[in-house]
Amino acid sequence: MKARTIMVYAFMVLAAAYLLAPVLWMFVLSIMTQSEALSVPPHWIPEAPTLDNYMAFFNPSASQATMGAAAITAMPGAMLNSVIVGLSVAVANVVFGSMAAYSFARLEFRGSNALMFGYLVSRMVPAVGIMIPLYVVMQNLHLLNSLGALVLVETAETLPFSIWLLAGYFRTIPRDIEEAARIDRCTWLQAMIKVFLPMATPCLVATGVFGFMSSWGSFLYPLLFTSGSGNTTMPVIISNFATDINADYGLLATSGMFAVLPPFLLALWFQRWIVSGFTAGAVKG
Amino acid sequence: MARVQIQSLVKRFGGTTAVDGIDIDIEDREFLAIVGPSGCGKSSTLRMISGLEQPTSGHILFGDQDVTRLSADQRDVAMVFQSYALYPHMSVRRNIAFPLENMKLPSGEVAARVDRAAEMLGITALLDRRPRELSGGQRQRVALGRAIVRDAAVFLFDEPLSNLDAKLRVVMRSELKKLHSELGQTFVYVTHDQAEAMTMADRIAVMANGQVQQLGTPEDIYFRPATRFVAEFMGTPSMNMLEGTLLNNDSGAQFSLTGTVHTISLGISLATERHQQSATLGIRPESIALVAPEEGMLRGRIDLVEPLHPDIFISVDIGGQMLLVRTNTSAKPVVGDEVGLRLETGSLHLFDADGKRMDTSTAAGGSK
Amino acid sequence: MLVLLGLVAYPVGLSLWISLHKMSFRKPKDFPFVGLDNYTTALTSPEFASALSVTLKFSLASVVLIVAIGLALALLLNVPVRGRGVLRALVLVPWAIPPIVNATLWQLIFDSHVGAFNGLLMQLGLIDAYRSWLIDPNMALVIVVLAHAWNHVPLATIILLAALQAIPRELYEAALVDRTSRFRVLREITMPWLLRPIMIVMILQTMGALRAFDLFYVLTGGGPGTSTTALAWLTYQTSFVYLDVGMGSTYSYIIMIITFAVALFYIRGLYKRGDVE
Numbered sequence: 001m002k003a004r005t006i007m008v009y010a011f012m013v014l015a016a017a018y019l020l021a022p023v024l025w026m027f028v029l030s031i032m033t034q035s036e037a038l039s040v041p042p043h044w045i046p047e048a049p050t051l052d053n054y055m056a057f058f059n060p061s062a063s064q065a066t067m068g069a070a071a072i073t074a075m076p077g078a079m080l081n082s083v084i085v086g087l088s089v090a091v092a093n094v095v096f097g098s099m100a101a102y103s104f105a106r107l108e109f110r111g112s113n114a115l116m117f118g119y120l121v122s123r124m125v126p127a128v129g130i131m132i133p134l135y136v137v138m139q140n141l142h143l144l145n146s147l148g149a150l151v152l153v154e155t156a157e158t159l160p161f162s163i164w165l166l167a168g169y170f171r172t173i174p175r176d177i178e179e180a181a182r183i184d185r186c187t188w189l190q191a192m193i194k195v196f197l198p199m200a201t202p203c204l205v206a207t208g209v210f211g212f213m214s215s216w217g218s219f220l221y222p223l224l225f226t227s228g229s230g231n232t233t234m235p236v237i238i239s240n241f242a243t244d245i246n247a248d249y250g251l252l253a254t255s256g257m258f259a260v261l262p263p264f265l266l267a268l269w270f271q272r273w274i275v276s277g278f279t280a281g282a283v284k285g
Numbered sequence: 286m287a288r289v290q291i292q293s294l295v296k297r298f299g300g301t302t303a304v305d306g307i308d309i310d311i312e313d314r315e316f317l318a319i320v321g322p323s324g325c326g327k328s329s330t331l332r333m334i335s336g337l338e339q340p341t342s343g344h345i346l347f348g349d350q351d352v353t354r355l356s357a358d359q360r361d362v363a364m365v366f367q368s369y370a371l372y373p374h375m376s377v378r379r380n381i382a383f384p385l386e387n388m389k390l391p392s393g394e395v396a397a398r399v400d401r402a403a404e405m406l407g408i409t410a411l412l413d414r415r416p417r418e419l420s421g422g423q424r425q426r427v428a429l430g431r432a433i434v435r436d437a438a439v440f441l442f443d444e445p446l447s448n449l450d451a452k453l454r455v456v457m458r459s460e461l462k463k464l465h466s467e468l469g470q471t472f473v474y475v476t477h478d479q480a481e482a483m484t485m486a487d488r489i490a491v492m493a494n495g496q497v498q499q500l501g502t503p504e505d506i507y508f509r510p511a512t513r514f515v516a517e518f519m520g521t522p523s524m525n526m527l528e529g530t531l532l533n534n535d536s537g538a539q540f541s542l543t544g545t546v547h548t549i550s551l552g553i554s555l556a557t558e559r560h561q562q563s564a565t566l567g568i569r570p571e572s573i574a575l576v577a578p579e580e581g582m583l584r585g586r587i588d589l590v591e592p593l594h595p596d597i598f599i600s601v602d603i604g605g606q607m608l609l610v611r612t613n614t615s616a617k618p619v620v621g622d623e624v625g626l627r628l629e630t631g632s633l634h635l636f637d638a639d640g641k642r643m644d645t646s647t648a649a650g651g652s653k
Numbered sequence: 654m655l656v657l658l659g660l661v662a663y664p665v666g667l668s669l670w671i672s673l674h675k676m677s678f679r680k681p682k683d684f685p686f687v688g689l690d691n692y693t694t695a696l697t698s699p700e701f702a703s704a705l706s707v708t709l710k711f712s713l714a715s716v717v718l719i720v721a722i723g724l725a726l727a728l729l730l731n732v733p734v735r736g737r738g739v740l741r742a743l744v745l746v747p748w749a750i751p752p753i754v755n756a757t758l759w760q761l762i763f764d765s766h767v768g769a770f771n772g773l774l775m776q777l778g779l780i781d782a783y784r785s786w787l788i789d790p791n792m793a794l795v796i797v798v799l800a801h802a803w804n805h806v807p808l809a810t811i812i813l814l815a816a817l818q819a820i821p822r823e824l825y826e827a828a829l830v831d832r833t834s835r836f837r838v839l840r841e842i843t844m845p846w847l848l849r850p851i852m853i854v855m856i857l858q859t860m861g862a863l864r865a866f867d868l869f870y871v872l873t874g875g876g877p878g879t880s881t882t883a884l885a886w887l888t889y890q891t892s893f894v895y896l897d898v899g900m901g902s903t904y905s906y907i908i909m910i911i912t913f914a915v916a917l918f919y920i921r922g923l924y925k926r927g928d929v930e
Contacts, residue, residue, distance in 0.1 A: 183358075
């Protein structure tokens with residue numbers, strides 16, 4: 001028994017290393033100076049940790065203005081754009097997703113299968129597959145270079161999964177409780193707001209986080225629909241940065257850290273809810 | 286405060302008819318139990334009274350007001366669910382206060398009422414807990430509290446005791462009855478447990494196949510079942526049913542038991558003109574006495590003896606039909622013995638081939 | 654909802670329409686109908702054949718790897734020992750990383766000049782000089798698969814862990830009473846129970862792998878040569894670099910058809926088990 005526990009812990013350490021090491025390396029790079037980042041063999045632990053790379057994004061003129069200067073200046077604006085798109089998509093997912101999921105969960109017209117199927121179909125359409133016509137559509141709607149286009153497209157792409165997730169969770173909430181609320185003198189809307197939605201909080205949060213993360217990480221759509229540094233989102237800037245052979249490794253790593261931080265904090269913060277939110281949807285499916 | 290009238294109520298779900306035209310007139314302050322096997326339409330009826338379900342046709346009146354088209358929140362009803370349906374994200378206090386808050390009562394009044402209800406139910410100590418921290422019995426009390434805190438016109442109960450263990454169920458039975466007399470409100474109580482209906486209700490509606498088989502006091506139901514279904518459903522152990530032929534001639538009605546030579550004189554006059562028809566004779570196990578073989582009206586062989594002291598249940602085989610006898614004799618009946626049976630003629634129930642009671646004037650319970 | 658549906662349905666139709674034409678962003682006015690010509694061209698061209706094989710290799714390897722690691726992690730996290738909560742939180746780390754950053758991350762690791770992988774191998778004495786891993790045609794695809802899998806393992810783990818925790822305790826207790834060996838418990842109880850969730854994970858991951866694009870964009874750009882030119886990348890390149898939109902749409906339609914076929918295959922599998930609600 002003892003040996004088994006030790007083995008379990010050994011595996012857990014291994015797993016933790018697998019999960020963490022890549023990000024840690026990026027973090028380490030981000031707090032190194034350019035010269036240390038270039039050292040061979042690499043310094044696993046920085047000798048002179050510095051926040052210069054981070055400062056550079058707020059005060060571009062300060063130090064390494066030459067390397068990837070365009071990316072640096074564009075970053076704050078792009079981050080803001082990403083946040084705006086991410087939050088909008090999250091809200092849209094929660095609002096429209098829960099409305100649709102509620103009807104699927106409560107009106108029993110073979111919802112589960114149809115929903116799963118709808119999800120598959122919409123996921124089946126690869127972004128690359130519809131990017132051309134979408135581009136034409138957005139051009140005609142004069143939505144190119146606008147954040148609205150991104151919100152619309154990202155919402156369309158994430159919504160089926162959200163609905164599927166929410167409907168699974170909603171089904172675990174007994175109908176009795178809603179009815180009790182009606183008996184207790186709530187209108188339908190009040191019953192939703194005071195009783196149903198609070199009970200669904202974990203899944204609503206999971207859905208919102210999922211929507212935010214998906215659009216936060218989305219790359220192809222902003223790459224296509226936006227041009228110029230003012231309108232685009234963070235992933236595009238990072239990719240410009242990453243594909244630039246002159247890029248400063250420390251700065252590149254730092255920009256990565258910036259991009260990782262918000263979803264990372266969200267995931268940690270809402271860890272419990274995300275897992276329990278996924279549980280109902282995924283298991284019952 | 287509210288008389289509840291149910292008029293030709295019908296509920297269909299797709300192709301199936303759950304409630305098939307029922308009429309019940311519930312008096313103010315009455316405790317009415319609706320009892321029946323699962324799927325008989327009792328829950329649908331309750332849900333239509335509550336407003337959670339809309340009837341396909343028919344009317345429901347509270348007092349003089351037609352509430353048929355009002356939704357649950359517009360009617361003044363309180364309800365206790367089988368699953369209790371407590372709000373998991375609220376404390377017990379807020380659970381109980383919730384309906385009052387929705388009615389926009391002043392907070393002082395809300396607090397006072399919650400305290401009073403909690404005290405009545407003995408759950409004052411639990412007020413700050415969450416539902417998940419409570420036992421089944423405690424949850425049940427909270428659900429009751431959430432109902433009685435209201436001054437509702439009608440109180441509805443949907444099998445509220447079926448999730449409790451047997452002992453607690455008996456305790457709650459008497460508490461509910463006490464609660465009814467303290468509150469002085471109209472109670473409608475749905476259950477599949479005929480014992481609950483018998484012990485608590487002023488009147489009982491027995492339902493089967495979406496129809497009311499009989500509506501009456503517990504005594505009516507027990508001693509004068511209107512149909513064979515009611516007779517068999519109410520009472521444990523259930524009533525014996527003997528198949529046979531009813532002979533009606535000048536000397537009076539006689540019942541000839543299938544598979545035997547026995548004929549029982551019923552000593553009653555029947556409304557029917559027919560001389561001969563197949564029928565069922567019902568008799569409760571406690572209305573049969575064990576006698577010497579030659580003294581009985583029927584003769585049979587003991588098939589099984591179950592001592593459930595102080596009573597003993599004895600199954601007697603009479604020409605292939607089984608008859609259960611409940612007795613507290615001190616004599617030890619032995620399996621295989623030949624015995625005679627004496628039936629109390631005043632406690633015989635005769636049902637025609639359709640299961641309808643054939644009026645026997647000698648039965649107890651008076652006329653109605 | 655209708656707007657959103659339209660946003661998916663309309664482009665799908667338009668895409669089909671375009672794929673039957675010769676169209677280029679260079680000559681937007683020129684739009685001749687060519688019927689299935691684009692499709693015959695595609696299906697016979699060596700680029701397509703190579704891209705298809707890259708895509709299939711990538712998807713197969715990714716899905717297998719993700720399910721294997723995800724399952725291992727889920728089983729590990731289901732062992733009741735102290736401190737597993739920490740690891741459960743850590744599982745979410747790769748999940749929180751946007752694909753584009755994921756690409757950057759692995760680029761930094763496999764970099765030919767300063768990469769951590771080079772450094773590590775060197776210090777362990779396995780290589781004597783830094784190598785350009787991403788320029789090695791054999792290695793590039795492997796690296797893309799590893800990077801993709803790392804990013805997508807968490808979702809698989811979460812779903813499988815959730816399913817594991819939903820296994821009724823009585824099943825295990827019954828097994829314990831019956832003196833079943835640990836291995837048999839895994840094979841006879843745990844795995845059958847997990848079959849359905851694993852199927853769901855496989856569906857999600859196959860879809861995800863077939864549409865993967867970001868990694869190719871940053872990590873390899875389809876290279877070296879065409880060794881990592883997957884269908885998604887070929888489509889992008891054809892449409893937006895060579896501006897041959899008609900051909901691009903054809904490719905994208907082929908991706909859709911493949912995806913659809915794979916999905917049908919899985920769904921049939923799910924239905925055949927007869928336990929779909």
